[in-house]
Amino acid sequence: MKTAIVNKIIPFSNVDGPGNRTAIFFQGCSFACLYCHNPETIHLCRHCGECVEQCPVNALSMKNGKVVWDDEICCECDTCIKVCPHLSSPKTKLMKVADIVEYIKPHVAFIEGITVSGGECMLQADFLLELFKEMKKMGLTCLIDSNGTVDFRKHTSLLDISDGVMLDVKAFDNDFHRQICKYDNLSVKQNLDYLQSIHKLLEVRTVLLPNQDEQNEATVNYVSKCLKEGITYKLLRFRPYGVRFEGVEYFGKESVSEEYAEKFKNIVLKNGHNDIIIV
Amino acid sequence: MSKVSEIIKDPTLTYQQQVLSLARLAESEDDSLPRDKAFIEALQDGVLCDLGEGLAPYRPRYIVPDYELLMKKGCEFLDIAPPSDIWEATNALLIFYKHVPSITSFPVYLGNFSTLFAPFDTEEEITRKALKLFLQHIDKTLTDSFVHSNIGPKENRVGHIILDLTKEMQLAIPNLTLLYNPEKTSNEFALKCVDCMLETSKPSFANDAMYAKNMDGNYAIVSCYNALKIAGGGYTLPRIRLYDASLKAKDADDFLNNILPYYVEVLLKNMDQRITYIVEESSFFKSNFLAKEGFVKQENFTGMFGVVGLAECTNNLLGISDKSKGYGHDKDAEKLASTILDKIHDMVEAHHGVYCEGCNNTYVMHAQVGIDTDGTENSPGCRIPIGSEPELRDHLLLEAKMHKHFISGIGDIFKFDKTWNKNPQAILDIIKGAFTSGMRYFTGYNADNDVVRVTGYLVKRSEIEKLRNNEASLNQVTLYGKGAEEKGKALSRRVYENSNR
Numbered sequence: 001m002k003t004a005i006v007n008k009i010i011p012f013s014n015v016d017g018p019g020n021r022t023a024i025f026f027q028g029c030s031f032a033c034l035y036c037h038n039p040e041t042i043h044l045c046r047h048c049g050e051c052v053e054q055c056p057v058n059a060l061s062m063k064n065g066k067v068v069w070d071d072e073i074c075c076e077c078d079t080c081i082k083v084c085p086h087l088s089s090p091k092t093k094l095m096k097v098a099d100i101v102e103y104i105k106p107h108v109a110f111i112e113g114i115t116v117s118g119g120e121c122m123l124q125a126d127f128l129l130e131l132f133k134e135m136k137k138m139g140l141t142c143l144i145d146s147n148g149t150v151d152f153r154k155h156t157s158l159l160d161i162s163d164g165v166m167l168d169v170k171a172f173d174n175d176f177h178r179q180i181c182k183y184d185n186l187s188v189k190q191n192l193d194y195l196q197s198i199h200k201l202l203e204v205r206t207v208l209l210p211n212q213d214e215q216n217e218a219t220v221n222y223v224s225k226c227l228k229e230g231i232t233y234k235l236l237r238f239r240p241y242g243v244r245f246e247g248v249e250y251f252g253k254e255s256v257s258e259e260y261a262e263k264f265k266n267i268v269l270k271n272g273h274n275d276i277i278i279v
Numbered sequence: 280m281s282k283v284s285e286i287i288k289d290p291t292l293t294y295q296q297q298v299l300s301l302a303r304l305a306e307s308e309d310d311s312l313p314r315d316k317a318f319i320e321a322l323q324d325g326v327l328c329d330l331g332e333g334l335a336p337y338r339p340r341y342i343v344p345d346y347e348l349l350m351k352k353g354c355e356f357l358d359i360a361p362p363s364d365i366w367e368a369t370n371a372l373l374i375f376y377k378h379v380p381s382i383t384s385f386p387v388y389l390g391n392f393s394t395l396f397a398p399f400d401t402e403e404e405i406t407r408k409a410l411k412l413f414l415q416h417i418d419k420t421l422t423d424s425f426v427h428s429n430i431g432p433k434e435n436r437v438g439h440i441i442l443d444l445t446k447e448m449q450l451a452i453p454n455l456t457l458l459y460n461p462e463k464t465s466n467e468f469a470l471k472c473v474d475c476m477l478e479t480s481k482p483s484f485a486n487d488a489m490y491a492k493n494m495d496g497n498y499a500i501v502s503c504y505n506a507l508k509i510a511g512g513g514y515t516l517p518r519i520r521l522y523d524a525s526l527k528a529k530d531a532d533d534f535l536n537n538i539l540p541y542y543v544e545v546l547l548k549n550m551d552q553r554i555t556y557i558v559e560e561s562s563f564f565k566s567n568f569l570a571k572e573g574f575v576k577q578e579n580f581t582g583m584f585g586v587v588g589l590a591e592c593t594n595n596l597l598g599i600s601d602k603s604k605g606y607g608h609d610k611d612a613e614k615l616a617s618t619i620l621d622k623i624h625d626m627v628e629a630h631h632g633v634y635c636e637g638c639n640n641t642y643v644m645h646a647q648v649g650i651d652t653d654g655t656e657n658s659p660g661c662r663i664p665i666g667s668e669p670e671l672r673d674h675l676l677l678e679a680k681m682h683k684h685f686i687s688g689i690g691d692i693f694k695f696d697k698t699w700n701k702n703p704q705a706i707l708d709i710i711k712g713a714f715t716s717g718m719r720y721f722t723g724y725n726a727d728n729d730v731v732r733v734t735g736y737l738v739k740r741s742e743i744e745k746l747r748n749n750e751a752s753l754n755q756v757t758l759y760g761k762g763a764e765e766k767g768k769a770l771s772r773r774v775y776e777n778s779n780r
Binding site for chain 1: 676712
């Protein structure tokens, strides 16, 4: 059976799609966005051991050259994440599909489905296919929360079984995209068109960034003009919580205000797209 | 200072609250109710508690009148004709309510508003105005949060209006429960109830499928969350404090085989005596118009066997001193807790209850919500102690396992942050899951509401402040809320957030 590294499972989440959902966050990302709220999910652990000594409750140890985390002892202080030099976390679990099934089984009556996220969950597309098959047997819906780097055209059987994709479109301008995410946005744009064309696009999200009027406007214009009716466009206000030093240096410590977000909501409405939410 | 003059001089009591306090004082001075020595000793030890029911009970504790009968036939004693429009209907009820006794002297059940008013809802604006005045009248005259009304399970316009007004008026009284059944209640109406519940701490959700099955469809949710037969009620609700009982035991076996059976027997005997007194000695069933005109029938009453402190009891028996590692977090504690409840259930069910012919001649278990003097050593019913709640999933999965035997009511309260208001369907999914898993009653509220749910009843935080400033509060239950907060941390329950990423 396939395995994947899971950073965290939130059994009851109210912000990962319709209704109550179990959200599964996979470790490892194809972007390295400056404003990422959980930068510890970006890279896989390199087992450098930097965090082991600093754990205040000795929940971390080195065994055969690998960092081992004991979740029974862990006090969730996140010191390990703060001191990690590689945007990673020792608090991950290597899980089989069966492990996730086992975890979800007791509360299956309480949720509408699962949402896979990350990191970038599409880096685990094969694992997801197997996982979704099991979830479908339990009567659950399966949503994919993706940054759009992996070409969805190559994963038609996964899309067939899934109930939809929630896609991040971080920036329209490719230079700016490279600046804030470290990578190109070409595949994101292709995926946006493709997922719409096969009716698997559920929602698009854009983070509104402080002091980036031009970039925000370009992205919001682009997305709202190409989105079909019925697909939610979610504008997320930048907040500095969890953002790493580099990101705070770039974007500052101020959150984007509701009023500022309203300006962009109006652009979306003017472009004729009415399914718009500010978060 | 004598007890009488204490009451008379207390600036935080309204005139009506003073009268009721004086009456309760007189009731507790009598000695005509027969009580066994073993019961009195257990009272003094704190293992058993009579919940202030006094020594001369002159009415059943909770009375659940058949208000549909009032709508159909009117009331001879009160000279009320069957109502023909919404004004006459609300007026008839408001008159009637003032004559329904209870342990608090306020009616603990006001009827199912959805069904009572449906025949009179001809013009929406008129219904809205009549019901607004009706609710205002209730809040200002039936000044006690154990006053409880029901809506549902089916959606209708009256139900919508009640929710609109509840949210708009932000009153602690009356308590409100949706009889929720996904087979009968529309998703849209249930979502509106979730929205109203988060912002006003009501309505709560009762598991209609489960209660209807237990009571042949003929039940109401009254007082805190007691489930009782309509046209009946509950005679009495004495309690066992399981934690205090566990202190008497050498170990878990001793508790299950000796200590627990002893106290259960003593309590059952006291219930027999109290119920016999209410039926045979007091005048209620002989002369009160409610009984004479058929609004209640004696055989539909039963006795409620109250349980508190399951969490602390199991932790103590297992030698667990850290609550955050005990009941709610530990499989052995869960297993022992289930065994304790099974044992109580078996004994209560095997006991031949007196004067409860319509309830299979048995008393029913009730997970009592606690009183302020229980402090933090006896958590309400089967609840996980406040301050050591696990994550929401595990909290609900445990609760669902404990609700089975509590035919006359059990429930828990969950505090949510504002992120849930944007996704009420998520809460409804949780409630559906909880009910499918065997939970009987669910209630929730937003962390920063003024109207808040204490242990089962509602108070306004602003009213608690009045008492702290030595001013009177119209709602006589505000005082319990203040005590429960100060002694039992009842308002400090865990806030369930959407976890940070």
